[in-house]
Amino acid sequence: MGAKKFTVFIILVGIASLLVAYVNAHDHMAKFGYTGLLGPEKWGSLSPEYLACSNGNIQSPINIEKNNVVRSAKLEPLAREYKPANATLVNNGFNIELRLQGNAGSLLIDGESYILKHMHWHSPSEHTIDGNQYPAELQLVHQSHNGNISIVAILFQFGDPDPFLFQINDHLDRLAKESCEADEEAQIPIGVLRSKQIKQVTQVHFRYVGSLTSPPCTQNVIWNILGKVREMSKEQLAALKAPLHEDYKCNSRPTQPINGRSVELCKSDFY
Numbered sequence: 652m653g654a655k656k657f658t659v660f661i662i663l664v665g666i667a668s669l670l671v672a673y674v675n676a677h678d679h680m681a682k683f684g685y686t687g688l689l690g691p692e693k694w695g696s697l698s699p700e701y702l703a704c705s706n707g708n709i710q711s712p713i714n715i716e717k718n719n720v721v722r723s724a725k726l727e728p729l730a731r732e733y734k735p736a737n738a739t740l741v742n743n744g745f746n747i748e749l750r751l752q753g754n755a756g757s758l759l760i761d762g763e764s765y766i767l768k769h770m771h772w773h774s775p776s777e778h779t780i781d782g783n784q785y786p787a788e789l790q791l792v793h794q795s796h797n798g799n800i801s802i803v804a805i806l807f808q809f810g811d812p813d814p815f816l817f818q819i820n821d822h823l824d825r826l827a828k829e830s831c832e833a834d835e836e837a838q839i840p841i842g843v844l845r846s847k848q849i850k851q852v853t854q855v856h857f858r859y860v861g862s863l864t865s866p867p868c869t870q871n872v873i874w875n876i877l878g879k880v881r882e883m884s885k886e887q888l889a890a891l892k893a894p895l896h897e898d899y900k901c902n903s904r905p906t907q908p909i910n911g912r913s914v915e916l917c918k919s920d921f922y
């Protein structure tokens with residue numbers, strides 16, 4: 652190889668490695684966890700993209716103090732309309748998630764429509780009510796056309812099996828088997844998911860403005876915590892945790908300072 656050709660070769664290799672580095676940097680979020688050096692107190696220092704986790708002043712989850720909620724006359728009942736949609740069950744490494752394809756339905760807040768994108772479980776619950784933490788919390792993540800996020804959270808105590816989880820029971824077992832082998836996130840397409848049980852009418856919900864509860868801890872998320880605590884069996888919670896690595900079986904962020912935010916209560920007589 653001549654000197655000129657060699658120089659061109661080196662330059663090309665240089666450009667190629669820069670491209671690979673660029674793609675990697677944008678493809679992979681920094682790893683975070685729930686204990687030790689990767690734990691919630693460290694999130695803000697794990698990556699510049701996670702700064703809001705330590706600097707943000709309207710972070711989630713929070714403890715809801717029932718005596719301090721504001722009864723808002725303006726706050727309307729939660730208007731949700733979900734449709735059957737094809738879904739994929741995912742172990743993304745830090746929680747178990749259902750990703751929905753197409754139009755899975757939406758949530759209407761102040762005239763803005765938020766489409767249901769995915770849902771995932773945390774255990775124990777992230778939000779607490781009067782200091783009470785529950786065994787699990789399901790978070791339904793909705794996004795509007797201009798990128799705003801609103802999450803509906805459902806708290807669970809132990810009791811009867813949850814009919815919605817019942818639908819994905821066998822898939823969870825399969826996910827647990829595949830997760831052992833997979834280095835990357837494990838995915839299982841599960842076909843059409845019926846979401847009747849997650850849109851059950853609820854008379855009370857709490858609303859406040861907070862953030863995503865995991866990095867990048869993005870702020871201005873509108874939270875809607877359903878007042879009715881639902882039930883799942885201990886076996887169902889065990890099945891939900893089975894695919895997760897030991898360090899992620901407990902995956903809830905501690906409650907964050909309220910910093911003067913108000914929590915609104917919607918109590919509806921319409922239902």
Ligand SMILES: *[C@@H]1O[C@H](CO)[C@@H](O)[C@H](O)[C@H]1NC(C)=O
Pocket residue numbers: 735736737753842843
């Ligand atoms: C689910 O996916 C299948 C196969 O791609 C498709 O035929 C079906 O219409 C989809 N159903 C819904 C509710 O989107």
